[in-house]
Amino acid sequence: MTTPPLHLPAGLAAPVLKYLGAYPAPIVAQVAALIDQGRLPQVLQQRYPERHAVQSDTALYAYVSELKAQHLRGADPIHKVAYDSKLKVIQHALGTHTMVSRVQGGKLKAKREIRVASLFREGPPEFLRMIVAHELAHLKEREHNKAFYALCTHIDADYQQHEFDLRLWLVSRELFPASA
Numbered sequence: 001m002t003t004p005p006l007h008l009p010a011g012l013a014a015p016v017l018k019y020l021g022a023y024p025a026p027i028v029a030q031v032a033a034l035i036d037q038g039r040l041p042q043v044l045q046q047r048y049p050e051r052h053a054v055q056s057d058t059a060l061y062a063y064v065s066e067l068k069a070q071h072l073r074g075a076d077p078i079h080k081v082a083y084d085s086k087l088k089v090i091q092h093a094l095g096t097h098t099m100v101s102r103v104q105g106g107k108l109k110a111k112r113e114i115r116v117a118s119l120f121r122e123g124p125p126e127f128l129r130m131i132v133a134h135e136l137a138h139l140k141e142r143e144h145n146k147a148f149y150a151l152c153t154h155i156d157a158d159y160q161q162h163e164f165d166l167r168l169w170l171v172s173r174e175l176f177p178a179s180a
């Protein structure tokens with residue numbers, strides 16, 4: 001993929017390319033125009049006015065368990081769910097799902113953990129749901145393949161839109177920290 005031409009100073013273009021580099025150039029150009037006009041935070045605030053109330057690790061565990069019970073009943077049980085302030089957002093997509101293998105009574109058992117970057121504690125409910133959908137889908141599919149995205153969409157019908165908008169939100173927080 002070639003770098004889309006952005007009519008923005010390098011400091012403004014860098015976060016756009018970091019979070020949206022994989023999207024088609026015309027779409028990225030639209031985002032660049034919103035940034036140039038200083039309107040990105042306002043557009044996101046209008047589209048996502050709510051803030052969720054899932055603030056503690058205990059509440060997050062309950063939230064994840066509920067979504068799993070509704071949509072992915074047969075998947076492996078989850079042992080731990082937590083907000084993680086050390087998680088680098090872009091490093092592994094948007095959260096992490098780790099499998100810690102342990103020998104228990106001679107059998108290898110997989111312990112599943114879901115960690116969500118703590119900055120999403122402050123965000124709209126749509127983004128938390130999207131991130132958790134992503135991590136839950138990984139209980140069944142390791143790769144980001146077609147089956148994986150089908151599961152994401154099963155849990156969050158607007159998954160693709162929410163992922164795109166969440167990336168916009170991350171760009172907005174970097175470029176307009178006062179409006180975050």
Ligand SMILES: [Zn+2]
Binds near residue numbers: 092093134138144
């Ligand atoms: Zn992933």
